Amino acid sequence: MTSGVRNARPPQPTLEMVAAEAGVSRATVSRVVNGSPKVRPEVVVSVTAAIERLNYVPNRAARSLASRQTQSVALVVPEDMTKFFGDPYFAAVVQGITQRLDESDYTLNLLVASTDPRHKTMRYLRAGNVDGALVISHHTGDNFVADLESTMPVVFGGRPTNDSGANNYFVDVDNIAGSMSGVQHLVDIGRRRIGTITGPVDMPAGIDRLTGFRRVLENAGLATDAVEHADFTASGAAAATRRLLERCPDIDALFVASDLMATGALGVLAELGRAVPRDIAVVAYDDSPAATSGPIGMTTVSQPSKEMGFAMADLLLRLLADDETVPHRNIMPTSLVLRESA
Template sequence: MTRPNVTLDDVAQAAGVSRSTASRAINGGQRVSPEAQVAVDDAIARLGYSPNPAARSLVTRRTGSIALVLPEPDARILSDPFLAGLLRGVSDGLMGTDLQLVLLLARKGERPGRTARYLRSGHVDGAIVASHHREDHLDEQLADAQLPVVFVGRPFVDSGVPYVDTDNTAGASIATTRLLARGCRRIGTVTGPMDMTGALDRLEGWRQTVSEAGLATDAVTHGDFTVEGGARATAELFETHPDLDGVFVASDLMAVGAMQVLADLGRRVPDDVAVVGYDNLGVAERTTPRLTTVYNPLVQMVAAATETLLAMLDGGPAPAQPRVLTLTPELVEGGTA
């Protein structure tokens, strides 16, 4: 139990070391012998000493917190399983550490560069950035910051910042190949936002695969990774291209909206139109029929990003992995293709 009247001098005296040695042992163990470290640790345990956080931060220049940066409206955190999974995964990854998690979201009308200025001003010890958009410019603004940063998802600018991603181009190709194998010959796509690298890569994977099959690549509409956005984009897609017999939808949430529109149009899934989504983060299991989708390895991505950041905070390189880690997606069979 912590005794509020125990001071650093008390710890030093109990450990038989100088006050400066006790301070160094408490604040990271630099230039402290193993014997002195053990003596100080034992004294802390016996006396119930708890360092003053403000004083400790002056010595270590650490805040004891990291930021998870999600440049999205707060309402999406509650409705998007990818964003919710990011938050849960990073929080779980910090278990066993003394680090606190600070969540930074987008604000409507926020001044450009506000988030980057906050991160560069010493409020946190490091950051994980995900769901970033081109206009955020976080990849550029944080490239030369004296702050450990890891991106989840490929940044627009390769500035040397570590990142973890899934091979979105390959994942989209897997989805489109499944539609081709079913016999679809008029295949469209509903993309994610074109200011995000994952959406651009999924569009490219669809386009390459359809083109290599000798089919037209004109049936494209753009969504926003929400159910409503998927519905709107699908209605637009079938208004322009009513002859489609297959659709690759770049997220499962958007695929839910797409299937609702197809039902309203009297198109049976998969008899009239086959549908493949992307993510497999719980949404696909709740559709009827169950959505055929591509597994986005979010758990592994978040674990790798968190592990990398913690290693950087300790002053070391990413543990047993390169600066860029790209994971492989997989097809998850359902009843829609």
């Protein structure tokens, strides 16, 4: 058999070749490539020219092997693809992350993990493919995280479920305060029979937003039984809304734990002929594009998703730079955005 497709490609130029071309040593070329200050300017010029001439690009594997760094970080998302792509919240976070990374020399590796067996993801991570990891949307059961943390720096989006020791690094909002502001608004506009569609209760974001809901209603002396759990998807929320309306047909307000879920809830409400906000006022959470893309603008608890992504990446990068002054937690502000739905 002749050499196949793969081997037919012309070999990439190497450091060695650039060195020969420029008439200097490998070490000097390496210095130029890495921007070391201790190279004579005229040498820098001639080496740069040689690099240009040969169209040289350093080999990542070799560099990574020698330097024991990869210059890349992973974003681990323990959800399935559909959920990941379906929720504009993730889009915003990823955008923030890439924005920060683009300012650096690091690249991002996306690991959406339920499509992979967890096992495969961990092998990938432990095989030295990345210098650090960002973890978002993680659940109580995801104990791969402890493993990960013993291998490399990890930054969480959202308070990790095992945040006992307070030595985790994470970026989050105060979900309790956030949801309280949303639910309080419902109370303030005179609603008295308020229900909620929660996120998964194996995630801090799900739990905390429910806690905020309960706290406000208890303070106001209102019933807290109109609760249905869902999974941060539109269809899950739609089903939960149906269940809730069946069980508590008298509700006059609904707090939904995410914008995406609110689109599902709003669909059911429309279908059932419950006018929003007249019959039922709705407050959502996220302030993602989903809040404004539907027929009715959502009143929603705004969290800076993109900025959170940015902050996560920033935190990780500083950790990787051995910056010892980084704070363990970065709690960002929320605010209530009023639109038509409540």
